[in-house]
Each structure stands twice: as C-alpha cells, then as structure tokens.
Amino acid sequence: MAKIIGGLTTSHIPAVGNAIANELLDEPYWKPFFDAYPPIREWLDKHKPDVAINIYNDHGLGFFLDQMPTFAIGAAHEYINEDEGWGIPVLPPFKGDAPFSWHIIESMVDDEFDITSCQELPVDHGFTVPMQLFWPGLGDNPNLPRAIPISANTVQHPIPTLKRALDFGKALGKAIRSYPEDVKVVVLGTGGLSHQLDGERAGFINKEFDQMCMEKIVTDPESLTKISRHELVRQAGAQGTEFLMWMMMRGALGDKVTPLHQNYHIPISNTGAGTMLLECDE
Amino acid sequence: MAKIIGGLTTSHIPAVGNAIANELLDEPYWKPFFDAYPPIREWLDKHKPDVAINIYNDHGLGFFLDQMPTFAIGAAHEYINEDEGWGIPVLPPFKGDAPFSWHIIESMVDDEFDITSCQELPVDHGFTVPMQLFWPGLGDNPNLPRAIPISANTVQHPIPTLKRALDFGKALGKAIRSYPEDVKVVVLGTGGLSHQLDGERAGFINKEFDQMCMEKIVTDPESLTKISRHELVRQAGAQGTEFLMWMMMRGALGDKVTPLHQNYHIPISNTGAGTMLLECDE
Amino acid sequence: MQLDEFDHHTPIEGTTFFDGEMAMKGYALNKMCFSFNKADAREAYLADPESYMESFKLNEGQKQACRNKNVLEMIAEGGNIYYLAKLAGIYKMNMQDIGAQQTGVSVDAFKEKLRKAGD
Amino acid sequence: MQLDEFDHHTPIEGTTFFDGEMAMKGYALNKMCFSFNKADAREAYLADPESYMESFKLNEGQKQACRNKNVLEMIAEGGNIYYLAKLAGIYKMNMQDIGAQQTGVSVDAFKEKLRKAGD
Numbered sequence: 016m017a018k019i020i021g022g023l024t025t026s027h028i029p030a031v032g033n034a035i036a037n038e039l040l041d042e043p044y045w046k047p048f049f050d051a052y053p054p055i056r057e058w059l060d061k062h063k064p065d066v067a068i069n070i071y072n073d074h075g076l077g078f079f080l081d082q083m084p085t086f087a088i089g090a091a092h093e094y095i096n097e098d099e100g101w102g103i104p105v106l107p108p109f110k111g112d113a114p115f116s117w118h119i120i121e122s123m124v125d126d127e128f129d130i131t132s133c134q135e136l137p138v139d140h141g142f143t144v145p146m147q148l149f150w151p152g153l154g155d156n157p158n159l160p161r162a163i164p165i166s167a168n169t170v171q172h173p174i175p176t177l178k179r180a181l182d183f184g185k186a187l188g189k190a191i192r193s194y195p196e197d198v199k200v201v202v203l204g205t206g207g208l209s210h211q212l213d214g215e216r217a218g219f220i221n222k223e224f225d226q227m228c229m230e231k232i233v234t235d236p237e238s239l240t241k242i243s244r245h246e247l248v249r250q251a252g253a254q255g256t257e258f259l260m261w262m263m264m265r266g267a268l269g270d271k272v273t274p275l276h277q278n279y280h281i282p283i284s285n286t287g288a289g290t291m292l293l294e295c296d297e
Numbered sequence: 298m299a300k301i302i303g304g305l306t307t308s309h310i311p312a313v314g315n316a317i318a319n320e321l322l323d324e325p326y327w328k329p330f331f332d333a334y335p336p337i338r339e340w341l342d343k344h345k346p347d348v349a350i351n352i353y354n355d356h357g358l359g360f361f362l363d364q365m366p367t368f369a370i371g372a373a374h375e376y377i378n379e380d381e382g383w384g385i386p387v388l389p390p391f392k393g394d395a396p397f398s399w400h401i402i403e404s405m406v407d408d409e410f411d412i413t414s415c416q417e418l419p420v421d422h423g424f425t426v427p428m429q430l431f432w433p434g435l436g437d438n439p440n441l442p443r444a445i446p447i448s449a450n451t452v453q454h455p456i457p458t459l460k461r462a463l464d465f466g467k468a469l470g471k472a473i474r475s476y477p478e479d480v481k482v483v484v485l486g487t488g489g490l491s492h493q494l495d496g497e498r499a500g501f502i503n504k505e506f507d508q509m510c511m512e513k514i515v516t517d518p519e520s521l522t523k524i525s526r527h528e529l530v531r532q533a534g535a536q537g538t539e540f541l542m543w544m545m546m547r548g549a550l551g552d553k554v555t556p557l558h559q560n561y562h563i564p565i566s567n568t569g570a571g572t573m574l575l576e577c578d579e
Numbered sequence: 580m581q582l583d584e585f586d587h588h589t590p591i592e593g594t595t596f597f598d599g600e601m602a603m604k605g606y607a608l609n610k611m612c613f614s615f616n617k618a619d620a621r622e623a624y625l626a627d628p629e630s631y632m633e634s635f636k637l638n639e640g641q642k643q644a645c646r647n648k649n650v651l652e653m654i655a656e657g658g659n660i661y662y663l664a665k666l667a668g669i670y671k672m673n674m675q676d677i678g679a680q681q682t683g684v685s686v687d688a689f690k691e692k693l694r695k696a697g698d
Numbered sequence: 699m700q701l702d703e704f705d706h707h708t709p710i711e712g713t714t715f716f717d718g719e720m721a722m723k724g725y726a727l728n729k730m731c732f733s734f735n736k737a738d739a740r741e742a743y744l745a746d747p748e749s750y751m752e753s754f755k756l757n758e759g760q761k762q763a764c765r766n767k768n769v770l771e772m773i774a775e776g777g778n779i780y781y782l783a784k785l786a787g788i789y790k791m792n793m794q795d796i797g798a799q800q801t802g803v804s805v806d807a808f809k810e811k812l813r814k815a816g817d
C-alpha cells in the first residue's frame with residue numbers, strides 16, 4: 016500500500032527560480048533562504064519518495080478566468096512547463112503518475128470533492144520552483160520523484176475556505192493511503208507565507224501571523240479553520256491566501272507529525288518565506 | 298428576494314433540435330413528444346420567470362478531457378452556441394445574468410461545493426434544445442428569460458454520486474433564495490432518461506426504471522440517492538447517467554412540489570424522453 | 580421496481596465504463612474527435628485522414644479503427660461516444676446508424692428495437 | 699497572537715478583493731494580459747499597443763491605465779495582479795518595481811520596507 020512519509024512546505028517565488036538559474040545561492044541576499052534546503056534534501060535522499068504530490072496554486076498559466084476550477088488534479092503522464100511571460104527559464108517536462116492520479120480522483124469524488132481532472136496541465140513556478148528547491152538538477156537528480164500537481168484557486172474570490180482546504184487534505188490522505196501500490200509519497204504545500212503584491216498595501220508582510228501559522232500547522236491545524244478568508248487576506252496579505260496550500264498538505268499527513276526542520280526568512284522578493292519538513296509519525 | 302417557482306425537466310436530444318429546425322413537430326414520429334410542451338409553455342407564459350437556471354451536461358463542446366470539471370457554473374453576460382460537428386444549426390447567443398451567477402458561486406463555495414466558474418462557456422444542445430422547447434422562437438419570444446448554465450460531468454467516470462447531485466441542488470436552492478433581487482426563477486434539469494449510445498448494449502432503454510425515477514423524483518428524491526453510479530449505468534444505460542441533472546434540479550426545489558404536467562415517450566432517437574413540470578409549493 | 584433490488588457490483592455486459600483508464604488510453608483519439616467541432620478540421624480530415632490522424636499522434640490500433648469506421652473498435656481503443664459522434668457525423672452517420680453498426684443489425688431493425696422498448 | 703482576536707468584517711485598506719464583480723469588470727484586460735504568456739503576443743503588444751488593446755476590446759479606462767503603465771489604475775479597472783504581472787514583465791518591471799510604483803516610493807525605499815518587516 017502507498018504510504019505518506021512526510022510533508023514539505025516552501026514558498027515558490029519566481030525570483031527563486033531566477034536565482035537558481037543565475038547561481039546566486041551563496042549571495043548574502045539569498046543565502047539565509049537557500050540554507051534551509053540542504054537538511055531537507057538529506058532527509059529526501061535518505062527516504063527517496065517515489066511520488067511527490069505537489070499542491071500549488073496556478074498564477075495564470077494552466078488556467079484562466081474563462082474556466083477557473085476550485086480544485087484541479089493532474090491526471091497526465093507528464094506535465095510541461097511553459098513561458099510565463101516575464102523571463103523565468105522554461106524547464107523540461109515533469110514525469111507524472113497518471114494511474115495514481117486517477118485513483119486519487121476516484122476516491123475524492125466518492126468523498127464529495129468536486130474535482131476538475133486535468134489530462135493536460137501546464138505547470139507554472141508555483142509547481143516548478145519547489146521541485147527545483149527539493150530536487151536540484153531535476154532530471155539529472157536520480158532521486159527526482161514522479162509528480163502529481165494539485166492546484167487550488169487563489170486567483171479569484173470565492174477561494175476555498177481554510178476548513179475546506181484542510182478537509183481536502185484529509186480526503187487526499189485517505190485516497191493516497193488506499194492506493195494498493197507500494198509507493199512512498201511526500202506531499203508538498205507550496206506558496207505563502209504573508210505577502211501582498213497589489214494595491215496601496217503592496218509590500219505588506221506579517222511576521223507574527225506567519226510564525227503563528229507555522230506553529231499551529233504542526234500542533235493544531237484545526238484551530239486555523241477559524242480564520243475566515245477575509246481575515247486571511249487581512250493578516251497574510253492578498254496573496255498570503257496561498258496558505259491554503261499548506262492547509263491542504265497538512266490535512267493529508269494525519270493527526271501527528273514531527274517537525275524535523277524549519278526556517279523562516281524575510282524578505283524573499285515581497286514575501287515572508289517559510290520552509291518546513293514534517294515527518295509523519297508511524 | 299429571489300424565488301424559485303418551479304422545475305422543468307426534458308430530454309435534450311440533438312435530433313429534437315433538428316426536428317425544430319426542419320419543422321417536423323406534427324409528424325407522427327414527433328407529435329407524441331412535442332405535444333408535451335404546450336401545457337408547460339402556458340404555465341411559463343402565465344408566470345413569466347425572469348431567470349432559467351439550466352442544468353445540463355456538456356457533451357464535448359464547452360469542455361474537453363484536458364480539464365474536465367465536475368460542476369461548472371456559467372458567470373458570463375452571454376453564452377454562445379457553436380458548431381458541434383454534426384449539423385445541428387448554430388443558434389444566436391443567450392443572455393446571462395452574471396451578477397446572479399456570482400452570487401450563486403459565492404454561496405455554493407461557502408457551502409463546500411468546489412465550483413468551476415466560467416466567464417466563457419460555449420453551450421451545446423444539452424442547454425439549447427431545452428431552451429427551444431420551452432421558449433420557442435428564443436430571441437423572438439418576449440418571455441425568454443435570462444439563463445444561467447450549470448454543467449455536470451457525465452462524460453468521464455468518476456461522475457458525481459446521486460447524493461452529491463441532490464445535495465448540489467439543495468445548496469443551489471439556498472443560494473438562489475438568498476439573492477436579494479426580486480427575480481422569479483425556474484430550474485431546468487435536462488437530459489435522460491434511459492439511453493445507451495455506445496457498445497454492444499447500444500439502444501438499451503428501461504421504461505420501468507424511468508417511470509420509477511419520474512415518480513420518486515417528485516415524492517421521495519432522497520430514496521434515489523441509494524442508487525450507486527454503477528447501478529445507474531446498468532438501469533438507465535451508459536448515457537442515462539444524465540439523470541443526475543434531474544437530481545440537481547430537484548434538490549433546488551425544496552421539500553414539496555406539485556407535478557402539474559408530465560409526459561413519457563419512447564423512443565426519441567435512442568432515448569426514453571421524460572418531460573415534467575413541477576411547481577414549488579408555497 | 581424496488582430500490583433495494585439493486586445489485587451494485589456485477590459487470591454490465593456490452594458496456595465499457597469510460598473511466599480514467601479508458602480516458603488515458605483514448606486521449607489522442609478523443610482529442611482528434613473533439614477538434615471536429617470546427618468545420619475546417621472536418622474538411623482537413625476528409626481530405627487526408629492519415630496525416631490528420633498522425634498530427635494527433637493516434638496509435639496504430641486507433642488509426643485502424645478509424646480507417647474501418649468501426650465504432651466498437653474505436654471504443655476498445657479508448658474512444659468516448661460523445662467525441663466519436665463528431666467523427667461519425669463527418670460520414671453523416673447518426674445515432675441510429677451507429678447503434679445499428681455496434682449491435683450488428685440493420686438500421687431498420689435497430690429502430691424497431693427502440694420502438695419496442697416502449698411497449 | 700490569539701485566533702479569537704480576529705475581526706472578520708471590516709474593510710482592508712489598500713486592498714481590492716478580486717471577486718466576481720472585479721472579475722467581470724476586468725475580463726478583457728486580464729484576458730489580454732493572459733495572452734502575454736506567449737512571446738509573439740508580447741512582441742505584438744510592444745509593436746502596436748493600441749491595436750493590440752483594441753483586439754481584446756479593452757474599454758477606454760483600461761486602455762488609459764495601460765498607456766500610463768499605472769498598476770493602481772489597472773487594478774481599479776478590474777486587473778488581477780497575477781495577469782498584470784505579465785504586462786509589467788514586458789517593460790522589465792519586477793515585483794519590487796510594481797510595489798514601489800503602487801506605494802509611491804522609490805524602489806530602494808520599498809525594498810527597505812520589506813527588509814524591515816523581518817525585524
């Protein structure tokens with residue numbers, strides 16, 4: 016049977032993709048951010064997950080407002096990256112696991128989640144930057160897992176509630192654990208933490224709120240479901256709603272997790288950058 | 298406040314669109330089918346609903362398997378019809394009610410339905426044929442209401458369960474009734490009843506099952522949620538899964554409805570054709 | 580008919596569930612058929628079916644099913660009836676024609692079977 | 699920070715919720731910006747912004763906001779920042795440039811504000 020060994024969180028800022036492309040990892044601006052990743056890679060190299068379920072939010076590459084799904088799950092054999100319009104290099108395709116995707120979709124529709132299934136899904140920086148951070152070299156990295164992208168709408172209100180996001184994760188965890196193949200799975204929650212790109216409040220970052228979220232996501236994710244979407248925008252900034260991805264990830268991990276590593280750094284680009292490795296207790 | 302005055306069901310077979318285009322309404326093959334509609338039109342002419350929520354299933358015009366939503370709601374100012382590939386005449390655009398659509402989408406996402414919102418949605422015969430049947434002449438008909446298309450996936454399994462479909466309808470009804478504008482609404486459930494187009498079982502029609510569905514949809518829709526999707530395919534045929542649209546419609550109407558008119562005729566094209574007018578009790 | 584009579588598990592003869600497995604298998608074929616919503620795609624197919632099929636990367640089984648205009652073969656290759664109907668439309672085949680072909684009877688016999696379901 | 703401190707209702711200053719109302723208002727503008735995922739669309743815009751905007755049926759307010767390269771105006775016209783970023787990218791503006799413009803400070807001052815959030 017499939018097994019979830021842990022969860023990873025990271026910001027997925029496009030500037031990080033550029034910093035990787037330009038090899039700026041040891042520059043003073045970037046070092047406090049990139050230094051968070053080697054301990055997580057060691058854990059990944061040790062446990063070698065077969066599949067990464069990558070929960071991210073598309074930013075206008077895979078979907079447009081013409082037909083905007085709340086929750087979309089990739090069901091393709093591979094996922095291409097494409098030009099996003101502002102210069103981040105295009106990466107080679109990512110290998111998927113379509114039969115596993117379909118198992119997840121079947122299970123989640125049974126559990127009353129109204130999934131948009133995607134046999135074609137161009138993945139943007141929200142998906143690719145975390146893959147680069149955790150598995151540097153990508154195709155040249157022998158440990159690169161197969162990937163299943165899951166995107167939630169944070170582009171346009173109404174976005175899912177924090178409760179629905181956590182419940183999505185719980186149903187996802189159940190779906191994964193019921194897959195009869197022996198695969199080791201990590202679940203990625205990408206995006207956030209606090210940031211606001213638009214309006215007179217652009218540049219808003221909320222360290223106190225981010226740190227509270229990083230604590231509660233480990234010990235008491237249910238308590239975070241009390242936060243309304245309106246309040247999430249106030250406390251985390253208009254794009255800090257990406258914290259929904261962390262909630263979805265967390266729901267999949269089960270009741271007890273052990274935080275093996277974490278880092279929080281301000282700023283990367285306009286964002287408070289949170290990185291965590293949560294191991295699932297047996 | 299908005300008010301739901303009733304529900305309408307009808308098959309939406311493309312051949313009906315052709316029969317209308319070719320003015321075959323009084324031919325012996327067609328008469329027993331078309332005769333079901335004048336009494337319903339009288340009721341519509343009397344009550345003059347402002348908005349028709351048209352619940353149908355796209356058949357490969359508005360969506361493809363690349364990105365297939367479970368539940369999609371139109372949020373556009375108008376909806377175009379397009380060439381479907383086999384000769385049914387293309388109709389002029391249908392006027393929408395985008396602010397009402399957004400109210401519904403907000404309410405349903407609050408209620409944990411994972412909606413795909415569509416600011417562009419080409420509508421196929423599943424939507425257009427019922428509009429023609431209930432409001433002949435369309436744009437030339439002074440009573441033609443504004444329309445909001447809602448499409449559910451019956452193209453590809455997993456399709457929604459009958460319970461999820463009925464619950465969708467209940468949440469839709471709540472959303473409609475909470476809209477502060479004074480609009481009169483009819484809800485259309487289109488498609489079905491039993492038919493199978495594909496495989497060695499093509500041509501399968503199940504009169505007994507259809508009649509049971511037409512009875513229970515009025516008196517006890519909850520009992521129909523006991524039918525599994527697998528069993529629905531067995532009893533109603535592979536495309537008889539369109540009965541999900543009837544369940545969605547019925548959920549929106551509330552507990553008590555009065556069937557003012559109904560008709561059942563076999564065959565139209567390959568299908569058992571069911572037509573109903575259900576008035577909402579005050 | 581009682582609702583508790585239902586058997587939820589046994590296979591349904593003559594019926595292929597178009598699920599994830601079939602959707603993966605038939606993706607190229609269905610994508611080609613979806614393109615037939617557009618008139619110029621239909622013309623391009625009629626003018627040169629082989630190169631049109633190749634442009635959608637159909638596999639040999641799918642190509643042969645299309646050459647044979649055989650709907651059961653197309654379904655076995657992952658075709659979905661809603662998209663296949665658009666290919667059938669190119670040859671002016673309607674749902675009774677398709678039904679007759681799949682069930683191995685004449686179109687008149689197929690229509691009579693439909694009519695009898697109402698008795 | 700206690701979770702029960704939260705106030706769920708009052709407006710958030712300097713923040714526009716991109717909801718259905720804004721999505722309707724900005725649809726043409728956002729659709730144009732979405733097209734800028736493709737390099738040839740970006741080139742076509744730079745070569746002739748007026749006719750490119752016209753081809754997406756932008757209204758006059760949207761056109762003027764684009765002519766002014768003014769992000770706050772674009773947002774008021776229904777623009778969504780994720781799509782607008784693709785237009786800004788055409789002019790080699792990054793997120794700090796956009797942030798500085800919207801908050802009326804120099805890029806250095808904007809960066810310093812971000813840095814200070816970590817203190």
Ligand SMILES: [Fe+3]
Nearest residue numbers: 141206207257
């Ligand atoms: Fe992001």
Ligand SMILES: [Fe+3]
Nearest residue numbers: 423488489539
């Ligand atoms: Fe249909």
